[in-house]
Amino acid sequence: MKLVTAFIRKEKLIDVISALFEKNIHGLTVSNVKGHGGEGEKVETYRGTRVKKELSEKLKLEIGVSDEFVDLAVKTVMSSARTGNVGDGKIFVIPVEKVYRIRTGEEDNQAVTPLTPKN
Amino acid sequence: MKLVTAFIRKEKLIDVISALFEKNIHGLTVSNVKGHGGEGEKVETYRGTRVKKELSEKLKLEIGVSDEFVDLAVKTVMSSARTGNVGDGKIFVIPVEKVYRIRTGEEDNQAVTPLTPKN
Amino acid sequence: MKLVTAFIRKEKLIDVISALFEKNIHGLTVSNVKGHGGEGEKVETYRGTRVKKELSEKLKLEIGVSDEFVDLAVKTVMSSARTGNVGDGKIFVIPVEKVYRIRTGEEDNQAVTPLTPKN
Amino acid sequence: MNLLKRFIEKGAAPLIVAAYLCVFFLVSLVGAQEETEAVASTINGADTGWILVSTAFVIFMVVGLGFFYGGLVRRKNALNTMMMSFIALGIVSITWAVIGYSFAYGSPNVNLIGLSFEFFGMNGIGLDSTTGDDGIPKILDFAFQGAFAIITAALISGAIVERMRFSAYMFFITIWSVLGYAVMAFWVWGGGLFDFGEHNLFGLNDAIDFAGGTVVHINAAVAALVLAFMLGKRKDHGNKAMLPHQVPFTLLGAGILWVGWFGFNGGSAYGANATAALAMTNTLLAPAAAIVAWATLDYFRTGKVTAVGLATAIIVGLVAITPGAGVMGPIAAIVVGLITTVPCYFFIEWRASSGLDDSLDVFGAHGLGGIVGSLLTGVFVSTTWGGDVDGSMKQFMSQLVAVLIAIGYSVVITFVIASITRVFFPLRAQESLEDVGLDVAMHGEEAYSDGEGAILIPIGD
Amino acid sequence: MNLLKRFIEKGAAPLIVAAYLCVFFLVSLVGAQEETEAVASTINGADTGWILVSTAFVIFMVVGLGFFYGGLVRRKNALNTMMMSFIALGIVSITWAVIGYSFAYGSPNVNLIGLSFEFFGMNGIGLDSTTGDDGIPKILDFAFQGAFAIITAALISGAIVERMRFSAYMFFITIWSVLGYAVMAFWVWGGGLFDFGEHNLFGLNDAIDFAGGTVVHINAAVAALVLAFMLGKRKDHGNKAMLPHQVPFTLLGAGILWVGWFGFNGGSAYGANATAALAMTNTLLAPAAAIVAWATLDYFRTGKVTAVGLATAIIVGLVAITPGAGVMGPIAAIVVGLITTVPCYFFIEWRASSGLDDSLDVFGAHGLGGIVGSLLTGVFVSTTWGGDVDGSMKQFMSQLVAVLIAIGYSVVITFVIASITRVFFPLRAQESLEDVGLDVAMHGEEAYSDGEGAILIPIGD
Amino acid sequence: MNLLKRFIEKGAAPLIVAAYLCVFFLVSLVGAQEETEAVASTINGADTGWILVSTAFVIFMVVGLGFFYGGLVRRKNALNTMMMSFIALGIVSITWAVIGYSFAYGSPNVNLIGLSFEFFGMNGIGLDSTTGDDGIPKILDFAFQGAFAIITAALISGAIVERMRFSAYMFFITIWSVLGYAVMAFWVWGGGLFDFGEHNLFGLNDAIDFAGGTVVHINAAVAALVLAFMLGKRKDHGNKAMLPHQVPFTLLGAGILWVGWFGFNGGSAYGANATAALAMTNTLLAPAAAIVAWATLDYFRTGKVTAVGLATAIIVGLVAITPGAGVMGPIAAIVVGLITTVPCYFFIEWRASSGLDDSLDVFGAHGLGGIVGSLLTGVFVSTTWGGDVDGSMKQFMSQLVAVLIAIGYSVVITFVIASITRVFFPLRAQESLEDVGLDVAMHGEEAYSDGEGAILIPIGD
């Protein structure tokens, strides 16, 4: 199993989620993050204080999937989160050794996704 | 070493933390996330705008432990975070290659947990 | 490739970021977390309610780097985030199987860092 | 069965409104003819101006209360808590127009008790009517006193936040604002029961309540306590730390309440005169003294002066001076502020760890503060400062008896009304909703939303 | 080309200010001599006091409006939205001093239309001048009416938030506050066009607008609608859920607006008298009725009483009673509140899912509410309650004609001014800035900042 | 040693309170007899009404100030900053009652300087006493002027937020409100030093300070500066970006301050008269002009009109017009607003990058604004507008001398009081606490808490 971890634009979230749902990938977690990549900096001014904001608001998506779903998840995120402008983000695929469903104690593949990917 | 990563219910946090402390697991990090799993959606209305909220507020717990602690940590989280209702969350066990304690530069097992698990 | 994941003090962020930039490491993501480690607890009082705050505010840094950058990233974070007092945090080096740049679809090393580390 | 329940739940509110509507239309037909009868007496512009302002200030208090309370609850219940204050502005204004004002200020149907229908549906209140000697338009008296009714009803909510069903709350205050508030207002200010002296009751003097210590604060606080008991404590009470989600709102609320209270107490002089000036000054000094006392206690016990404590102290000081604001000297006001703080401080300390889930300490602040303030009014009232009598044991006893009657009545009537409410609506939200939070559960909204993961539902769905 | 554009963009504002400065200095030289000419009549202290307070209250409304609107937008546009209200305090005060007041209240240059230069640059308004019979210092009348001009301009912003360019907005309201607002104020209150009866127009009565239903609410709402059309809808409108980022601010704003409105309507009685008292009471009861009605509709349709809905209901009720606050009875006020709520409720429901991006429903609340309220004033106005006439079909028609003229003029003038504005500034922010948010894009600030990742730029850089 | 220190730290506050208590009880015994002696003169209802309202407004300013300042600091210091304003409401009210009012308005013990004990412990202020010609109850004068003392003390806090120890601050303002504020109030308004003309000092005219430019703003700003110097700069000053954590609070605060200032300046006319109306209008126009000027400067320099800038401009304009609000014409007020903005703007720009950590620019806004405003009052004061003199070089010099004396005295007295404070409490919080934030460190609370990771401590622990 893998944890597909993507940093994406805030305004793309709904598109990405909807795309994932369509592919039958329903388990995911989102968090607010701030990132620095190739994007330009913003300058802000508060009275005499001028600051350069090095970080822009992004979202982090964590999607735990069984191995056969990895590619699908990556592709789905990639296509739905892309705008083509700098700042679209990255996807990291992280290995996972074990997965448990807290409610039932089920392990591994049972705990993450439906059995067959829907294309 | 592993990073035990759990997505749990907000209201269960204190129970989980206390349970971990009892087992002598003290190093952990919590963050606010929003997740989608098997839970039902909520509908909200703001004037004429009706929306379906696909995400519910959850917490993410990251617990870096040495290998002998993994099972204990997983079990402790699983039992203390369980309500039995849909939405209890998942635990992912992620491999870690190196751990460092920033303060001292200590590495690996020294950096994470007490040497012997307390049952 | 690795995801260098560090939990650091809030007030050290700018120092850490600047240090990383100097080493030509520009891709990173920051998030607000709360952690428990060796630090003392704080007691707060709200009317008659007294509480022990087990968690202190920290930041989580995620830096996706190609293998040759791992050590540099770790050392840079370690030296710039250190105060020497309890609570400086930990660094976890997590293996990554694949990295994608969403904008272009580029993979792996191309997706993360400049090709040669700058010392 | 379920369907029936749902019908009642969904149907009750519109039915009430429909009833209002009918009543009003009838009344408006009748009323039109009678309005001109009232004998015109001269309006005093200066006094009227001050009461106009005071009315606005007391309405502002309701907003302040919403924020004072709203900041103290958890994020997920912020709107629900604020709504309990704001909805009172709607409901109680209307009940006050229909019958509340009449019960409180009409010539009594039942001696000592009131229940007058003289001003039913605002009948008989014309543009030219005044309150008599005061030279205030009667219609302004209606609004000013109406604002008191609103804030009193809203005060109750502090004890039952984070668990009471909103529809039950609406139903409850609809009735309570009439039978709980208006009736007691008659006893205190309309010439009713609490004019012990006038009616030769128990050989006591008239109980003094300058601006509403008994009828507003004790009354609301006791009602709050009774409701809290009937509802039971929140699921998390005593197990989990429930911290104020936004203390600045609480400070803002306390600040607004203080400013509004200048109208509450100052306006109760019914004119822009020396008594109003005295009430104003006392309304500044008593909370100031309470702040100093509370901060000292805080500092002494924990080494830290807390913001929530300071906000609470403001309320305690304001409540304490309310019954005597215009009848005692400023030094006495300071003393009242200092003294009252002590029991309130320790009661609130104790309450938090007790099983009693008066969630935002309505009783600790308004009840105890009102009681101590009322009793101290019997001690410090002074003819030098415009009181009808000087402080005495007899006056103290008169105050005590009034307080006891107020408590007793409030216990009974609140219990009765809540029991009736229970017939139509479960008083309490389902336990699982407490985890979700009442904002989403009762109002389908979140106080602070970033819209993440929210998908627009096209109309028709 | 780009340089020129940049010059115009950056240069326009200072030029305007420079122009102001010149005008004022000239005026002040001239003015100094003429000021003493006005005939002193007696000032009524009580009435003056109340209007002093009312002025402060109406200014407070602008703050309230900023929060009402600011809470409803997304976090990234919070400051931009609030700034649209706050900047109006600066700009419109000045335009009002230069020429607005003169257009609205000077003796007309053009019959029925006004455009007087009598008080140009506040010329001729001295310390001793009064408004005549009222016994209010003329300079206070200036400030009180100026506050109305400010709030009217600020109201418009609700329709165009989250996408209008700030410089274009500033330019627009500079002109609109004079040609859009002041001109119509003359028609309504200065003795102009809307005094149908006096001028024997169309065989109608004078149109009644006690506190500004047409000139403030309909006028602003129609202007808002026109601007919204000209700007087009937000990029995300209809695709993405755009939720209020901080509903407590919206409640706070609604509360402040209500309190301020007591000065708006009550002050429009121009004295601390029975009419002010009536206006005050009606300003309490109509929104209360609107709350009850809105809550009922909400509850009936979705089972949930919403906080945003309640805040909206307050505004709708306040708008509805504005034109008739001091000329109809309190029961009528309740009825007005109840009736007006219904069309506003359903219009706003519908609007959200339509293509019309009147983002914060300025038209649904102020436009529709103002129209229905104005028409109902023609029905419920009553001599018993101080009106000059009783409700009648003729009065209803007079109201209707006034409403239609107001709408027509507002459409035309807004279109013209916005078109002129467009010559100097693109009306709309670049589309990509809508994603970033206008706070950063237009103001270089964030409403809520934790300073993370912010690096101090040394001066000189 | 440590124990002793701890005792002093923890013990000082209660001892102060104990002292208060003793004083009051004594006073109340004595006072009771003397109260009736004052000669009753007629109370003017209209004027009294307006001052009642103005008092409430000035108290509201303190709330506004807390939010203005509170929004500008970092999240972790929000409560501490707000508390510095709120605690002043408690402490200064009491010091004002004990001795402040007496020092400011009693007949002087020391000629020109004051230090009167006439009204010690409010002795001699009865229900019937008035301020004489004004027809305002003396006790209202006490409250109204007390509100000025409170806001002045609170203003100081802006320079020392995020690092001053709270107990030291409390101790400091306790003394400063008497020796810093009340003494200078006597000089300006009580008939003291600054009545140069009356006392034939330096051949100058009486210095004009209509509503408190010197005694409130310059005085507080200089004290702020001195304290900032004595404390030293924040650890992060100049290294790290310290951004306002909640700009909407700053806008709210500025809005509330503006509204409250109508009472501050308008109430300083001591009546509901033409001068009050003038002061009101000028208090609208000067900040409006300041907004326009500031926005223009902002726009010209960075292309962006900032919200924090706009809020600052409001304050600058308000401060600038304070000394001359009731003695100059409205066009002059606009000019004052425009002119004063320029130096304040550039000073504040420069300050941020200097080593001077006047954290929230108390000096830049209140000091510089007050100085320029005071001097311009000497230029623009006009008998046409109710001034005693017309603007002249001599008057300008009188203003200048008054400003210089005010600055000099404020420097000295603040230094002395802070040095005394230092004996009992370290002025500054430990450096490590600056990282944690003073909310947790000084008050044991967080402004915004989600309760995560908070474990309830059972009582007894």
Ligand SMILES: Nc1ncnc2c1ncn2[C@@H]1O[C@H](COP(=O)(O)OP(=O)(O)O)[C@@H](O)[C@H]1O
């Ligand atoms: N190496 C990295 N490690 C962690 N996060 C990264 C990394 N590179 C980019 N990100 C995240 O992705 C976001 C967008 O990346 P950026 O490099 O600007 O996009 P692009 O790939 O289009 O140039 C950043 O704001 C950051 O949150």
Ligand SMILES: Nc1ncnc2c1ncn2[C@@H]1O[C@H](COP(=O)(O)OP(=O)(O)O)[C@@H](O)[C@H]1O
């Ligand atoms: N595959 C997954 N990847 C990442 N997070 C997940 C995944 N599945 C569930 N979660 C997280 O766990 C939370 C609860 O999961 P859910 O599936 O509703 O619980 P249950 O296992 O009881 O059905 C979700 O809100 C989400 O945050």
Ligand SMILES: Nc1ncnc2c1ncn2[C@@H]1O[C@H](COP(=O)(O)OP(=O)(O)O)[C@@H](O)[C@H]1O
């Ligand atoms: N085992 C762990 N797993 C996850 N996070 C940890 C762990 N240990 C420490 N942390 C994070 O690091 C922060 C500081 O750790 P702490 O142990 O206090 O520092 P130190 O290593 O200096 O003693 C904690 O607040 C927590 O966020």
